[in-house]
Amino acid sequence: MGRRKQHGEKSRVVEDKNSASMKIINQSALGIRSLSSLPIDVMSRISYPFVKSFEKYGTINDVQEDTIEFDYQPRFVFSCNSCLCCMKSCSDGIVCQFCQMVVYCTEKHKKENLKKHEEICKIFTEVCIKNGGLSLAENTRGDDYRILRVKLIEKIQNSARRPLSLWEKEIILYPRVCAKCHRFGNDLKPCSHCEMVLHCAGHENEHLKWCPEYRLYQKILSMQYKHGNVNPDIPNVICEDSKILPNNFDSFIFEIYSSSLYYRIMDCYTYATLSHVSTVPLTSLYAFQKSRANWSTNDSCTIHVVGAEFQFEGLNLHVWEKLFMHLQPNLKSLHIVLTGPELYVPDVPLDLLGKVPLCSRCRKSSRKIKVSYVSRKLYHEYCRTSDDYVKPDLICLFNPGLYRLTGYNGTDTWPETIREACNSTAPIVVTAYTEHEIPRDIERIQSICDMSFILKPQRNPYASLKPDRNFVSDDTVPLIYKNYYISIVKKCL
Structure with missing residues (x-):
């Protein structure tokens, strides 16, 4: 209004x-x-x-x-290598040990966000880790990779018995996987320049064409989170x-x-x-x-x-x-x-x-x-x-x-x-x-x-x-x- x-x-x-x-x-x-x-x-x-x-x-x-x-007011936007509390880029972040899908810049922020993350974390862990949901993304390409993510969202919503919010869907749509081969795991490294894209060993340079634009996008998300809309x-x-x-x-x-x-x-x-x-x-x-x-x-x-x-x-x-x-x-x-x-x-x-x-x-x-x-x-x-x-x-x-x-x-x-x-x-x-x-x-x-x-x-x-x-x-x-x-x-x- x-x-x-x-x-x-x-x-x-x-x-x-x-x-x-x-x-x-x-x-x-x-x-x-x-x-x-x-x-x-x-x-x-x-x-x-x-x-x-x-x-x-x-x-x-x-x-x-x-x-x-x-x-x-701008909504919260999930970024796979940004702190779930403050949107700070996390080169050496603390990844959730259960779902392995969100990251925090400090133990303090992890504890502060525990209650908010706990419910969906259990479902992510069950659907995407124990049942190997995200692991199936490795070497999956094009429409197959898109269909997999959509199906994972459907399963998670059924388990949660509620629709996911947009930022929760983004955890699955743009997950913590290697940008090249889509491998899922806690040993992935962020790009040292944009700090937004994750990669396996050997895939460090696969996104260089887009790296400057990712860096811009990350900066904009950070400013938007801190300052809200600008006119x-x-x-x-x-x-x-x-x-x-x-x-x-x-x-x-x-x-x-x-x-x-x-x-x-x-x-x-x-x-x-x-x-x-x-x-x-x-x-x-x-x-x-x-x-x-x-x-x-x-x-x-x-x-x-x-x-x-x-x-x-x-x-x-x-x-x-x-x-x-x-x-x-x-x-x-x-x-x-x-x-x-x-x-x-x-x-x-x-x-x-x-x-x-x-x-x-x-x-x-x-x-x-x-x-x-x-x-x-x-x-x-x-x-x-x-x-x-x-x-x-x-x-x-x-x-x-x-x-x-x-x-x-x-x-x-x-x-x-x-x-x-x-x-x-x-x-x-x-x-x-x-x-x-x-x-x-x-x-x-x-x-x-x-x-x-x-x-x-x-x-x-x-x-x-x-x-x-x-x-x-x-x-x-x-x-x-x-x-x-x-x-x-x-x-x-």
Whole structure:
């Protein structure tokens, strides 16, 4: 449930008030050697300390309207080589002597967690140790390894007579086994660099391709556990001329943020989160610019987001103003239509939920952003039966997994949705988690409608930089990112 929050009138600050010399002193105190004249990527920020507050670094918003604010706290995430109490990496941790599936950084934390772990530990020991459940994972690959883990979860839930929480399932989904051969045992060693991946003797270097990204993921999990959710500030920069997006998120953020101390000291968790909340509007704008020759002269734009998730596309709606509308001075009206059968809409009046607070300059210019939530309805049902249907200028399918034949309620509902989307003649942008998925999604569309490429499948320069683990194809791509690959197609006329 959201809560209403009154924003006081604040002056917009784009440049820091501190002098250049003060900025250098502050950076030195934070361990940052010098001012950078180049973009700072997320990997370079791993050693930066957490940024506790952005207000003292400038770039404060001037919004003063009533808005709905949702306070979602991140859930606990299990990591096989992180202390179950404090999420500290455990190079020399104390592994539970019974289930051998969780680790602690100290005996103190092990004792503190004993009662919480005791019940599930007995079941893990029975199902996975005494019956050799996890031992069966050795040298098991692909779907067989995934099926084994799913079956183990089913057995554990039956024994516990309750559903496992998400973090408990992760103990089985991402267990303490060798990353290469999946051997289970208490003699495994953690990688000395990322401290997240375990390996047998002789398999130390098998994950080097992914090691830096695992290190980033571990750092983000640790900061998330300690500090909770972060809400990165986005500068209230309004372009006088239409902004053509560069082919790189780091370059774009540098262009609008480089004068800010907040940008230069931003830690990897905050920066990755900034990319995560920005990927929807920036990917949309990137696709809009690639697919429409007159994009910079449009005074209105309607975007349909198909198969939307509330906590991904339905939150952080303020970014549409700053990272879509502010970059197009001729745009006066933006309408976002979120549709999806599993789109959960909180018990809040929709007129408030879809109200995007605008800065004073946009209000004075009578600019408007409208967000429509079409929940619990398939996209083709919205197009065919809704009285408030609005023709789109762009249709977005973010990470839809079109190639999967089992979707909503275990049925394949995509053909009718794809057919309806193609009938609109609007450009269709499709994103995917992996290089393997994106061509299969496009093939699914082309099997139903005759489509031509505006943009062939490629890496999305505005993908999220916030990693997550991949269960679907973890043998080839263990870490995934929202909107990582992109393609744009249009119906052949």
